[in-house]
Amino acid sequence: MSFRDFLEQRSSEILHVQKPISKDYEIASFLKQVEPQPVVFEKIKENAYQVAGNLFCTKDTIAQYFSVPRQQVLHHIAKAIACPSTPAYVGSPPCQEVVADVNLFNLPILKHFIEDGGPxxxxxxxxxxxxxxxxxxxFHRLMVFKTNKMAVxxxxxxxFDTYLNELGEMEVTVCIGAPPNxxxxxxxxxxxxxxxLTIANSMQPFNVAKAMTCDLLIPAEAEFVLEGRVSRFERHSEGPFVDLTETLDVIRQEPVMTVSAISHRSNPIWHALLPGGLxxxxxxGMPREPTIFQSVNQVVPCKDVSINPGGCSWLHAIVQIEKQVEEDGKRAILAAFQGHRSLKHVFVVDQDIDIYDPLSVEWAMATRFQGDRDLVILPRERGSSLDPSASEENYLTCRVGFDLTKPLSSKGKSFTKVKYPPISIEKWLNPA
Ligand SMILES: Cc1cc2nc3c(=O)[nH]c(=O)nc-3n(C[C@H](O)[C@H](O)[C@H](O)COP(=O)(O)O)c2cc1C
Known part of the structure; x- marks a missing residue:
């Protein structure tokens, strides 16, 4: 299913904005205010393109796209990684229906924040x-600074870094408007x-085509394709940029992409992805859930993993296990850190906790956790470059694991939430 097929399929849920809106700050602020509501902006003040945003904000949306239950999404991704397959090849792809002038300022490239270094x-x-x-x-964010140049x-x-370091410069394409696979x-x-692309094809099959000017295979139904070269030797300042943590990243000297061709579909739709948005x-975060699952599952039966947005979908994970012996909570913590090297805090819970509900996880912490017994602290390890609190030079951080599982046997008070007897309240709400 292509990007636009997905929009078509979900048309009843999408908010269509018909009044003209600017690509400079207005679209980004609008999307943030209505997040996670998906929106299509039909008229942009600066050009004739449409822009869509907030499309893939929740795990449920992705689960619906793949027609699997929410708990199965990570297994769907893991299976595709284990069994990649080759996409079918087509000539004359939709993404090359229109060949546009090479002028990046003609495209609906958003300015998101006043603090950003550019569109x-x-x-x-x-x-x-x-x-x-x-x-x-x-994925690489690209900052436009000339009609045909962007800092990557x-x-x-x-x-990408390994390739560029070895080759010095290389052909690249940038595809905008791709589906979740x-x-x-x-x-x-x-x-x-x-x-x-072979992993994406195993998640859901699609077609590839040859780029117009580069020896690269690209998704045939992408909405926009920019083609050109990136050089390690040509650099430009990149940033500031508001990143995943919704805080400002610093300015760096980054490689430059020189764009030599631009193509798009007829009536193309630009995918606006909010920096730091859901x-x-x-x-x-979602592609790290299978790696955490696999790592934990080697030491204790793992039931589910959620990398939740409260932890920037990068620094926190909630891991649900089927505890067999007392040490399993702590073993799961150490294994989770192996499964995602940028993880800073991990919360391990039992099967009766809803890992998608922060209140349920906090309840487990309030009722099952003792700080002097159930905490794992791993000080001064290399963490994420995205964490503003990690040390600036080498990203040293303190990893902490919280074993929120209940003891296997207990004397005295129970650890289980008691359920009210089930009744149907209809007869009181709608008396006959
Ligand atoms: C929306 C989004 C934006 C990203 N932006 C960047 C970026 O600007 N630069 C970067 O190096 N990685 C960025 N990443 C992370 C990498 O694209 C991602 O970790 C990728 O898996 C690395 O692939 P590799 O293992 O082939 O190097 C981004 C990821 C996402 C999902």
Whole structure:
């Protein structure tokens, strides 16, 4: 299902805004105010394109897209990673229906915050290729500073970074307007040499086509495709930018992409992804849930994992286990940290706790947890570059695990929430 098929399928839930709105600050602030309501802006003040946002803000939306229950989403992703498959090839793809002038200022690239260094592409899937490792997909934010030039934020250690360091410069395409299978696949961190398009195809099949000017295969039904080259030797200041934690990131000298071709579908729809918004958080965190699950499941039966937005969908995880022996809570904590290296705090709960309800998790903490007995503290480890409280030079952080599971046997008070007897209240609400 393409990006626009998804919009079509959910049309009854989408808010359509017909009055003209500016791509500079107005769209971003509007989306934030109504989040997680999906919106299509039909008229942009600056150009004739449509913009859609808040599309993939919740795990339920993704579950519906894949037609699986919420608890199965992480298994669906894990299965696709384990069994990748090759997308079908098509000629004359929809994404090349219209070839546009190379002028980035003509596109609906949003300015999000007054503090930002410029207009930013935030939903762009960057595809590149290495003669030895093949194609790679990543997300990279891109800051426009000229009609054909953007600064690309490349975190050190990304596969894109490895490719660029070895090759010096390379062809790239940036695809905007992709469905969740491709978005999630681009956000996974798999072994060097795995083309994430093959993971996306196993989540849900789609077609690829050859880019117009680069030797790269791209999703045939993307809404917009920008083609060009990125050079390690040409750099430009990138930032400030409001990142995942909704705080300002610093200015860095980053590689430059020079755009040489732009194409799009007829009547294309731009995907606006709010920096630090729920959609950004969901796409960052969701691909780490399977890796935490697999790591925990090696030491204790794991039931579910939620990387929740309260923890920026990156720094916190709630892990549900089926405890067998007393030590399982702490073993699960250590395993969860192995499954996601940027994790700072992990909360381990029993099966009667709703891991999607923060009040339920807090209840477990209030009634089952003792700080001097159930806490695991791992001081001064390398954490996330996104955490403003980690040390600035080397991101040292203190990892903390909270074992919120109840003891396997207890004397005295029970640890189980007692349920009220079930009754049907209809007869009191609608007396005959
Ligand atoms: C919405 C979104 C935006 C992202 N922006 C960036 C970015 O600007 N720079 C970056 O290096 N990684 C960014 N990431 C993270 C990487 O794209 C992601 O971790 C990816 O899996 C790395 O792939 P790799 O393992 O092939 O290197 C972003 C992820 C998401 C979901």
């Amino acid at each position: 930013y592409i935030t939903s762009g899937i960057v595809i590149c290729k290495h003669p030895k490792y093949g194609q790679n997909l990543d 934020r490349v975190v050190s250690g990304r596969h 491709i978005l999630l696949a681009a956000a996974t961190s798999v072994a060097l040499g795995v083309n994430e 959609e950004h958080k969901l796409l960052m």
